[in-house]
Amino acid sequence: MPKYVAxxxxCDGVLEKRDRYRKAHLxxxxxxxxxxxxxxxxPTKDVTxxxxxxxxxxxVLEL
Known part of the structure; x- marks a missing residue:
């Protein structure tokens, strides 16, 4: 199968904002x-x- 890069x-402050969504995301x-x-x-090293x-x-893949 082909490989795709995303x-x-x-966003600014991602490390502070992600907590409530992190478990479901992982x-x-x-x-x-x-x-x-x-x-x-x-992530990139600087988490941007x-x-x-x-x-x-x-x-396109529907999850």
Missing amino acids: WGSY EGLTRQKESGVLITIG QFFAIYDAEDE
Whole structure:
């Protein structure tokens, strides 16, 4: 399958704002990883952006 790269920018104060959503977010990433669609994901060193690599049939995937 083709590989796709996703990237984006975090909002200001992301480390403080993410707490209430973090558990559900990590659970969703775990499901994606277990299904084989998510290869890797993570923030940049300065936590201003993230990058992810997906293995998918096409660019659009409904979760």
